[in-house]
Amino acid sequence: MPIYEYRCPACNGQFQKLVRGFSDPEGLACPRCGNSNIQRAVSRFATIKSEEARLEAIADPSSLAGLDESDPRAIARWAKKLGKELGEDAGEDWDEMVDQMLEEELDGKAEEGGPGAAPAKPDNLGWA
Known part of the structure; x- marks a missing residue:
């Protein structure tokens, strides 16, 4: 039914x-x-993809089109998409690991004051 x-x-x-x-x-x-x-x-x-179809989708060069390799946030979005394609092969904590790496990268750029650096947070303006 x-x-x-x-x-x-x-x-x-x-x-x-x-x-x-x-x-x-x-x-x-x-x-x-x-x-x-x-x-x-x-x-x-939903459609179920074979292992071969998943690997072909990951290897497709067009999946990297428009990816700005100097933008840590863009790389993190791409890595999360990759994790979804890999499924359980990537591990349960894939997104958490990507978020942690992004945070560390942004913190490092903020200390250097380089491009992609997160804006400095004022101490008394109540940032949420």
């Missing part, structure tokens, strides 16, 4: 319905406004 998602054009609400068979049930109406003129929405889906 599939679960379908529906959208109501009257109130812009969305809801899900467990359906027997593959056709919309009779008398289906929006639970928010009661409108019976609803539309089936396209649901999100």
Whole structure:
């Protein structure tokens, strides 16, 4: 039995319905406004990639297009994307490790006062 998602054009609400068979049930109406003129929405889906497809995606040179290697934040975003592609092979703490390395890099640039340095934080202005 599939679960379908529906959208109501009257109130812009969305809801899900467990359906027997593959056709919309009779008398289906929006639970928010009661409108019976609803539309089936396209649901999100996931695809499972083979190990080979994952490695090909990582090795694709276009994945590095537009990457500014002098920007630590851009490198961190790329590394997190890489970690998602690697899945559990990267380890559970991959994002945490990338964040820690980024923080150390930004702290080092702040001490040097070089490009990409984090702005100095005033002591008494209540930075959050």
